Amino acid sequence: MVGNLISPALASMLMAAVGPWPPFLLSVILILLSAAIIFLVPESLKHETQDGVPDDSKFKSSLKKSLGELKKSASAFASLSMIIVLLITMLQLSLVLSTYQFLSQFASKRYHIPIADTGYIQSTYGVGFIVISFFIMPWITSALVYPGTPALLRFEDDKRRDLFLARASYIASMIGTFILGLSGSIPGFIFGLVILAFGVSSEGYLKSIATLYVTTEQRTRLFTILGLSSIASDLWLSPALAALFSLGMQYGGTWIGLPYFGISVICVVMFCASLFIKVPSYSRVDEESDE
Template identity: 75%
Template structure:
């Protein structure tokens, strides 16, 4: 009987592993010129106060504790957006209202909100935020690759902190423009995305959080960890709009937006509690080049990987999945900042009260995602289910549920556009909550076309394409909203009628998605199992 391997042998074997695995970063790792004992925040000999704190503050070591901290970070960050959207909408609505009535230099309090619901003001407000959102998306896409390289080169923690700093500065600039509205044009908020160049914005932050969890959590526990992280995000998005509504009703819009700024900055301090999860792989000596050359090499390698990754979209079904992913963003955007402005205008309610509407949708979404859909996905595979609803395998089930979710989205958004009452609008949001769950089913189907080593690349491209689609989705919603107000009557719901049209298109494309042959999938699975057993 062979003797068990010694720890030294294990380390030696781990160092020799160079092939791609599911944990291999999408962005190739660059060599660490500082050596294995260098600190990720600075050299030991010249430690800054931040680097000193990073060394002396006790770090979480257990994967469960690290995931818990990440959940807290996600919860705080999600709550920040809930405290931000409504106050920002009201602040800039009042500024545009002052300009419209030629009272921009008045030192009186906010203008009566009912006077600000005229079509001209609402149209300008919609375009103001739509262009800001599009610029945010453009800058985020451009910055994602360089900061992805940085995350795989200098570590997750510093990139995570830089991303939060960039987002904080972006919000701070918007607050400055709103505060000094007598001298600064509200269009200057279009400069706020520049700060996303520092850290890459939301896409890089989300990828960094995912990478941290993947680095420390065993593969068998990742699905549960990701579910907890997603749940923390949903809870933050659920409670913050209602809290912001309560606060705005008594204090006005500025205290909630200050709270939003603090909640954006606060998670940056999590770097002192979480150890660096990136493990540098030793490189050959001939790879020891100057820093600029290493970055250029990493960038060229990453572009090469990105080009190679595009190969996973060689089949028609994968192209359809990519197109549907780009269209699904319209469903998400219609339930955020735009929802507050739309419901306030159409149903003549203060913006401060629209947070309760968002929280109602949040409750419906969580109920569907964590209670109803898990039960449905399990029930339709059971033998006792009626034949016309029963499926023999989870792949056919996911494809059916994805197509059904597009019908739910179509129905929900059509009700949102048609409803003349707030209660009807809330009913439409509940129906829409069933449709938004389609994203999970679509990703599950997409993984059938790629090997485990390609899944990270697949999700990266799907994520970037969804963000890039905001370049046209937000302006399109603003344009339809302006046109609907001009047409009057029920046509004010034109933005949601437009999304209904996109849902029809998604459903039609979903009908043409075909599952890969089961023989090929099973063969790869059996091959993987045999490889593992050997």
């Protein structure tokens, strides 16, 4: 989060001072350094060797174990609500692309500013995101379960509260991306980013709801599947945004914001899908505790 706040403005300052290549090389070095540091993390799982076991038996045992793990992974998505969570995860990457990877090129073309200066716009969004995440949203989440809150906005437990906040986040994302596509000035664009910052926490709320359907030992497997689903969605989301961007540039005018209008439609789809998610009255973790 801090990196997303600092890096765009830092990159803009470096590009203005030394050109585009030094920041690019610096980013490559930092990525390689991060990858090297991973190898310093100690391994906690000790591999148990089986001496004297035939190769055929090892293969059959590994295959049987792999099939068992696959069956366990599939069991995590046995309910309709979990399938909907997986489908929404395939669409949420569009919000990430709209605020980081795609934003620089779009803002540069629409408002006729150098790409080096678009980093300041991203940093403004980062500041808004941190203020909302650390100060505004904690107050809202506490107020929704506070006994003195009006009954219309009060929830009995944090499960239904998280589902409500996830749905509200999709509405905020829909409004924010629509403003981004419609705005013809940089201040209006930044205002749309601030509204969008209220919606980017939807992924956290969605994962919180998803954990209610699995046991504690299945959470790592659940998050891995959701992460792979999000990465796989980049195969079609990035080309789709690029196609909408090219089409919007051809038509000109308000149609330049066509990519963000498309993301706004995706947010509507995510909101409609979230209406079919049902929060279980008893989580799998509670069942384990009782047992």
